[in-house]
Each structure stands twice: as C-alpha cells, then as structure tokens.
Amino acid sequence: xxxxxxxxxxxxxxxxxxxxxQHFTVPFDESTxxxxxxxYIKEELDPSLSFRWSCRMAICGSCGVMxxxxxxxxxxxxxxxxxxxxxxxxxxxxxxxxxxxxxxxLAHFTVERDLIVDMNEFLVHLxxxxxxxxxxxxxxxxxxxxxxxxxxxxxxxxxxQLAKYKQFANCINCGLCYSACPQFGLNPEFVGPAAxxxxxxxxxxxxxxxxxxxxxxxxxxxxxxxxxxxGFCSDVCPKxxxxxxxxxxxxxxxxxxxxxxxxxxxx
Amino acid sequence: MSYKPELTGSWWLKHRFFMLYMLRExxxxxxxxxxxxxxxxxxxxxxxEQFASxxxxxxxPWVLALHGxxxxxxxxxxFTFFQLFPRVMPIRIGARLLPPALMVAVQWAAVLAVxxxxxxxFGNSQGAI
Ligand code: SF4
Ligand code: FES
Numbered sequence: 001x002x003x004x005x006x007x008x009x010x011x012x013x014x015x016x017x018x019x020x021x022q023h024f025t026v027p028f029d030e031s032t033x034x035x036x037x038x039x040y041i042k043e044e045l046d047p048s049l050s051f052r053w054s055c056r057m058a059i060c061g062s063c064g065v066m067x068x069x070x071x072x073x074x075x076x077x078x079x080x081x082x083x084x085x086x087x088x089x090x091x092x093x094x095x096x097x098x099x100x101x102x103x104x105x106l107a108h109f110t111v112e113r114d115l116i117v118d119m120n121e122f123l124v125h126l127x128x129x130x131x132x133x134x135x136x137x138x139x140x141x142x143x144x145x146x147x148x149x150x151x152x153x154x155x156x157x158x159x160x161q162l163a164k165y166k167q168f169a170n171c172i173n174c175g176l177c178y179s180a181c182p183q184f185g186l187n188p189e190f191v192g193p194a195a196x197x198x199x200x201x202x203x204x205x206x207x208x209x210x211x212x213x214x215x216x217x218x219x220x221x222x223x224x225x226x227x228x229x230x231g232f233c234s235d236v237c238p239k240x241x242x243x244x245x246x247x248x249x250x251x252x253x254x255x256x257x258x259x260x261x262x263x264x265x266x267x
Numbered sequence: 268m269s270y271k272p273e274l275t276g277s278w279w280l281k282h283r284f285f286m287l288y289m290l291r292e293x294x295x296x297x298x299x300x301x302x303x304x305x306x307x308x309x310x311x312x313x314x315x316e317q318f319a320s321x322x323x324x325x326x327x328p329w330v331l332a333l334h335g336x337x338x339x340x341x342x343x344x345x346f347t348f349f350q351l352f353p354r355v356m357p358i359r360i361g362a363r364l365l366p367p368a369l370m371v372a373v374q375w376a377a378v379l380a381v382x383x384x385x386x387x388x389f390g391n392s393q394g395a396i
Contacts (some may be wrong), residue, residue, distance in 0.1 A: 013268035069281060110271045118269065160362035182285070185274040229351065230288045245354035252355065 001027040004079055005100040006037055008049065010114050019111070022046070023100070028079045034103065035063050035074035038115075051115035058238055061174030065115050066104040071176035071236045108178055108185040122175045125191045128217050129199035134210025161206040168201035168246050170239045177233035177243050183226050190226040191217060193233040193243030200246040203253065215257045224250040291347050294340035301337040304330065349374040 003025045011019040024045055026037045035053050042049045053063040056075040063074035068082065082101045109117035177193035184190045199218055203211045218224050227247045234244040279285040304325065311321035324330060352374065353367035 011270065019270060107272065108274070110269045112269045158362075160359075163362040163364075164359065182274065182278050185278065228292075230285065231351070232282075232284050232288075235284060242354060245357075248351070248355040249357075 001029055004028045004037075004083065006041070007100050007102045008038075008041065008115070009102070009104040010049070011105075011111050012048070013113065021102075026079075030078075030080055032079045033075050034065065034067055034072065034077045034079065034101075037079060037101075038065075038074060038103070049115075050113045059172060061172035064106050064174045064176050064179070066102075066107055066179065068102050069104075071106060071179035073174060073176065073238045076238050106175060106179040108181070108188070109175070119175060121188060122173075122178055122192070122194070125195040126173065126198060128191060129195050129202075129214055130210055131195075131198045131202060132210075133202065133205065133208050134213060135207070136209045157206055164206075165201045165204035168197045168204070168241055168243075171197055171201075171241045171243075172239055174238065176236045176238065177241075180232040180236040182230060182232075183228060187222065187226060189222040191223055193227075193247060194241075196224060196227075196250050197241055197243040197246035200250055200253075211253075215254065218250050219254045219258060224248075224254050227251070291344060294344040297333055297337035297340045300333050304334070345374075345378065 004027075006024045006026050007021050008024065009019055010022050024041050026032075026040050026045075028037065033056075035056055038049065038051050038053075042051075051063070051065070051074070053074060054060040056063070058073055058076040061073070064071060065074050066072070067074075067077055079101065083099050103115070105111045105115045106117050109119070109121055111117050171194055173194060175194070178184050181190075181193055184192050196218065199214045202208045203214060224247055227244075229244060229248055231244045234242045237243060279289045308321055308325070311317040349371050353365075353370040358365040358370070
C-alpha cells in the first residue's frame with residue numbers, strides 16, 4: 001500500500017474559535033474512497049474527527065463533502081481520482097505525496113463541527129414545495145374512507161406517465177447541488193435545485209393534483225427565477241437528476257401559470 | 268456555535284465551469300454595442316451628412332473588430348443555448364424522448380436556413396441597386 005496526504009478542514013468550536021487545517025497521511029489503494037480515508041483517520045489517527053455517513057453506497061446521501069473545492073459524495077469518490085495516473089506502478093513516492101487532497105464541509109451551509117453542516121437549511125426548502133402526492137379525491141370523506149380511496153386509486157400509471165418524472169425521482173437529498181449553486185450561496189432563501197426538482201417530480205406525476213398549491217413557491221421571488229442557469233448543480237449531482245433542467249422547466253411552468261393568473265385571476 | 272463561510276465576489280474565478288458561465292453571460296456586452304451602432308444608424312437617416320458620418324464610423328477598424336466579436340459572441344451564446352434547450356423543453360413521443368442531439372441539429376439547421384434566406388434577400392437587393 002502507498003501513502004497519500006490528506007488535509008481536512010476542522011472546526012472544534014469548544015477548542016478553537018476559527019476553523020483550521022489538519023494534515024494526515026493515509027494508506028490507500030485502488031478501492032479507497034474519500035469516506036474510507038475519513039474512517040481511517042477517525043479510527044487510527046484522530047478519533048475527534050466528525051463527519052456523517054451511513055450506507056457507503058451512494059443511497060443515503062449523508063456523506064457529502066467538498067473535495068478539492070468540488071461537492072462530492074465521500075463514498076462515491078476515490079482517492080485514485082486525485083492522484084497521478086499509474087501511481088501504484090510508479091516508483092516515485094514524491095508524485096503521490098505532492099498531490100494533497102483537501103476535504104472541507106459542504107459549501108454554502110452553516111458548519112457546526114468539522115465536516116458536519118446544518119442540513120436543516122436545505123430541508124426547509126424541500127418541505128416548502130409539498131413533496132408528496134396531493135389529490136382532490138374524497139375531499140369531504142372521513143380520513144379512513146379517504147385513505148381507502150387513495151389506496152384503491154394510487155397505483156394506476158403507465159410506463160409513459162412514469163417516464164415523465166422518473167429522472168427527478170432519483171434524488172437522494174444529498175445537498176451537493178446546493179453547494180454547487182452560487183445563487184444559493186449568495187441567497188440562502190433561494191428554494192434551490194433539489195427542492196425545485198422535487199416539485200417538478202410531483203407536478204409531472206399523473207396521480208398528483210397539487211400543482212396549484214406548489215406554484216406560488218416556485219413563482220415567488222426566491223423560486224425558479226432566482227436561477228440563472230449556471231448549471232453546475234447538474235454537473236455534481238451523483239444521481240444524474242439534472243436539477244438545472246428541472247428548475248428551467250419550472251420557469252416555463254411558472255411563466256404559464258403567471259399568464260393564466262393574469263388573464264383569469266386563478267393560478 | 269457555528270460558522271458560515273461567505274461567498275466572495277470572486278467566486279466565479281474558482282472553477283473553469285463558472286468561468287465559462289461568466290463568459291456566456293458576458294456575450295451580452297459586444298451585442299449591446301452592436302445594437303447601439305444599429306440604433307445610431309436609424310437616427311442618422313435624418314440627413315445625408317449624418318448618414319455619411321455613420322458609414323465612416325461603421326468602417327473604422329476598431330468598430331469592425333467589435334462587431335466581429337459580437338458575431339463570435341452571438342454564435343457562442345447560440346451554441347450554449349441550443350445545448351440547453353433539449354433539457355428545458357424535452358419533447359416526448361409516448362414514453363420515448365426525442366434525442367437531444369437531434370434537437371440541437373434542428374436548431375443549427377434553422378440558423379443555416381435564416382442565413383441562406385438573408386444572403387438571398389441581400390444578394391437580390393444589391394442587384395436592384
Ligand atoms: S438533485 Fe442530485 S445533487 Fe441535488 S440533492 Fe438530489 S441527488 Fe443530491
Ligand atoms: S454514505 Fe450514504 S451516500 Fe455516501
């Protein structure tokens with residue numbers, strides 16, 4: 001096994017008022033992920049290091065960090081991606097140790113400790129777009145009757161109807177797109193890529209009738225029009241959700257809904 | 268206790284992706300210059316002297332260079348726009364998505380058609396004079 005230099009941006013509010021860099025040397029091979037490296041540091045070098053993770057297979061979305069300034073899932077990104085080609089074969093240890101990998105907490109969020117950020121800033125936006133099926137059916141029935149009715153209707157959907165929103169349903173709420181978005185960095189009130197992708201996911205669902213309830217959030221000052229199509233969110237998304245496409249499809253929808261509102265007084 | 272790093276004005280210098288984005292947005296600058304030049308041309312129609320001085324202005328090398336830049340900027344902006352279009356307005360036929368490459372090609376074909384149309388119109392009017 002070869003060694004690799006890793007710098008981690010630490011923040012221990014009870015010991016230091018300011019964040020600081022700590023340098024580590026970590027053994028690695030072809031299969032060592034950023035998350036593996038962090039776990040090695042915690043187990044072998046410094047148990048005080050804090051970071052989030054759970055599934056280690058790009059499903060739970062909790063291991064997001066900045067690697068050399070780019071938002072990444074720690075479990076889906078490998079040390080080998082940051083080192084010279086053929087580092088294992090090459091004799092020169094200098095080339096490997098020269099390339100230090102810098103790990104920081106996700107950008108544009110409040111940092112609470114080391115690599116732990118306050119994800120609530122992201123979750124409030126997700127919640128704001130009402131990300132669940134909203135149906136008009138059975139408005140005047142008891143909750144139980146309504147539930148039974150929803151169950152009876154829910155599952156009818158053709159492959160063509162599913163295809164319309166499937167891509168946007170793949171989001172794992174990792175928040176990488178928020179760290180990639182300069183508009184969110186400048187204005188934390190911006191609803192943001194993943195939440196708008198989720199709104200679009202339900203608006204495009206044939207079983208849903210909640211579009212009118214979601215549009216006010218998307219039409220608002222901090223909705224889709226805060227986006228200037230930088231597009232980096234889609235570049236960093238580990239699930240190919242293409243949130244930038246969703247936001248800009250949302251602009252088309254928002255323009256339509258505002259026009260309709262102008263002429264009819266209804267959303 | 269917590270901290271939040273502020274985004275500085277130079278955020279767009281940190282990554283190639285952001286620089287290309289800023290370049291795309293900056294294409295508006297030479298285009299504004301072109302529009303102002305054309306607008307001045309309309310006003311100069313007031314008298315033959317003004318029109319002659321406008322023509323002299325349009326023939327200056329630095330003006331020609333800026334207008335050349337406007338053409339390149341417009342083409343670059345069109346390139347980025349055409350690339351993004353299939354993502355913003357995906358066209359579905361049943362469960363199948365129309366291939367994005369096809370949509371990009373159709374847009375460039377439309378540009379070509381407009382150029383050919385204008386060359387034909389311009390060519391004819393030149394003949395008439
Ligand atoms: S859209 Fe992509 S990057 Fe954004 S939260 Fe969802 S999975 Fe993560
Ligand atoms: S640990 Fe679950 S996504 Fe990385």
